[in-house]
Amino acid sequence: MIKIAPSILSADFAAMGEAVERLEKNGADYIHCDVMDGMFVPNITFGPAMIAAVRKHTKLPLDVHLMIHQPERYIDLFADAGADIITFHAEACTHIHRTLNAIRQRGIKAGLVFNPATPVDCLKYLMDSVDMVLLMSVNPGFGGQKFIPAVLDKVALVSGMIKESGYAIELEIDGGINLDNIDTVLAAGANVIVAGNTVFSASDPAAMIIRLRG
Ligand code: DX5
Ligand code: ZN
Numbered sequence: 453m454i455k456i457a458p459s460i461l462s463a464d465f466a467a468m469g470e471a472v473e474r475l476e477k478n479g480a481d482y483i484h485c486d487v488m489d490g491m492f493v494p495n496i497t498f499g500p501a502m503i504a505a506v507r508k509h510t511k512l513p514l515d516v517h518l519m520i521h522q523p524e525r526y527i528d529l530f531a532d533a534g535a536d537i538i539t540f541h542a543e544a545c546t547h548i549h550r551t552l553n554a555i556r557q558r559g560i561k562a563g564l565v566f567n568p569a570t571p572v573d574c575l576k577y578l579m580d581s582v583d584m585v586l587l588m589s590v591n592p593g594f595g596g597q598k599f600i601p602a603v604l605d606k607v608a609l610v611s612g613m614i615k616e617s618g619y620a621i622e623l624e625i626d627g628g629i630n631l632d633n634i635d636t637v638l639a640a641g642a643n644v645i646v647a648g649n650t651v652f653s654a655s656d657p658a659a660m661i662i663r664l665r666g
Contacts, residue, residue, distance in 0.1 A: 453643065454638065454644075454645065454665055454666070455481035455482060455622075455643060455644045455645070456479070456480055456482075456645050456651075456661050456664050456665055457480065457481060457482035457483070457484040457515050457624065457645065457646045458475050458480050458483065458484060458646075458647055458651040458652070458657075458661070459486055459595065459626075459646050459647065459648035460472065460475075460483060460484065460485055460506070461484075461486040461595045461648050462596070462648035462649050462651070462653070463652060465498075468506060468509075469505070469506075469508070469509040470509075472509045472510045472512075473509050474658075475510070475512070475651075475657075475661075476510045476511070477658075478657060478658035478661050479661050479662065479665075480512060480661060481512070481513075481644075482512060482513050482514070482515040482537070482644065483506060483512050483513070483514050483515065484515045484517060484626070484646045484648075485498075485502070485514055485515065485516045485517065486517050486519065486595075486648075487499060487503075487517065487518050487519060487520060487530075488519045488520070488592075488593065489520035489521060491520070491521045492519050492520050492541065492543075492592075493519045493593035495593045495594055499526075499529075500526070500529040500530050500532070500533040501533070503530060503533035503535055504532075504533040504534055506534075507533065507534030513537060514534060514535050514536050514537070515537045515539070515624075515644075516530050516535040516537065516538050516539070517539050517565065517586065517626065517646075518530070518539065518540040518541070518544075519541060519544075519593070520540075521544050522544065522545065522546075523538075523540035523544055523545055523551060524545065524547065524550070524551045527551065527555055527558065528558070531555070531558035531559075531560055535560060536560055536561065537560060537561040537562075537563055537583070537584060538555045538560060538561070538562060538563065539562075539564065539565050539584060539586045539624075540563075540565060541564075541565045541567065541592075542564055542566055542574060543566075543567055543570055548564065548574065548578065549577075549578060549581060552564065552578065552581040552582060556581075556583075561583035561584060562581070562582060562584070563582060563584030563586055563622075563624070564578065564582050564584075564585055564586070565585075565588060565626075566585075566586070566587055566588065566606070567588050567592065568588050568589065568590070568591060568600045568602065568603050572585075572606060572609065572610055575610065575613060576613065579613070579614075580617075580619065582619075582621055583620075583621060583622065584621060584622040584623075584644070585614070585621060585622070585623055585624070586625070586626055587606055587607055587610065587624070587625050587626070587642070588603070588626055588627050589603045589626060589627040589629070589637070590626075590627030590628050592626075592627070596649040596653075597627060597628050599627065599628030599629065599630070599633050600627075600628070601633075603625075604636060604637065604640045607623065607625060607637060607640035607641055607642050608640045608641055610641070611623055611640065611641025611642070612641070614641075622643055622644050623641055623642050623644065624642065624643075624645075624646060625637050625642040625645060625646065626646035627646070629645055629646065629650060629664075630647075630649075631650070631663060631664065634664055634666070635666070638666075645664060647660075647664060650664070651664075
């Protein structure tokens with residue numbers, strides 16, 4: 453089943469509560485929360501306090517995408533804040549297996565993220581430890597960037613690995629998704645679609661969520 457995960461990076465930060473309530477009413481499946489530290493990526497967004505604030509406005513799963521160095525340092529803080537899924541970057545973490553387990557030990561879903569140019573070979577040793585794989589289709593740091601088509605091959609590759617493993621692992625794609633390319637990423641095997649700019653710049657975000665779902 454396709455899931456749409458609007459990214460609140462493109463929302464009005466001064467009216468976040470209402471934005472999240474509207475997304476829930478408009479049929480979003482997850483709320484995608486982009487945490488950036490100004491080190492792993494050249495931008496700074498928000499931390500656990502925003503997740504806790506958003507938590508009070510929705511029952512939807514909070515899909516927390518950590519774009520931070522050494523994410524293991526912050527698992528407990530984000531779990532305490534109310535994250536339902538925590539994903540972190542393979543490039544930012546030395547002990548991936550340990551960190552995935554630490555997330556699961558908090559009773560929430562654990563996901564691993566790969567930048568567009570990062571190979572996914574390590575996944576074959578981790579299929580029993582991940583609940584989600586997130587493939588970046590832009591270089592992380594900013595909303596509203598252009599989709600990188602070379603990532604499609606990786607989506608198909610990971611989709612095949614997931615099927616072969618037999619585990620119920622979600623395959624999420626993030627960056628530059630719009631009405632022109634969503635069919636291609638779905639055909640390649642992605643099932644969770646992050647959309648920031650496409651949803652928030654639409655004159656009717658509710659209608660856009662429905663159109664993206666197809
Ligand atoms: C990029 C973020 C994405 C991004 C998605 O660093 O991880 O979630 O904001 O936004 P759009 O859909 O605008 O590319
Ligand atoms: Zn993201």
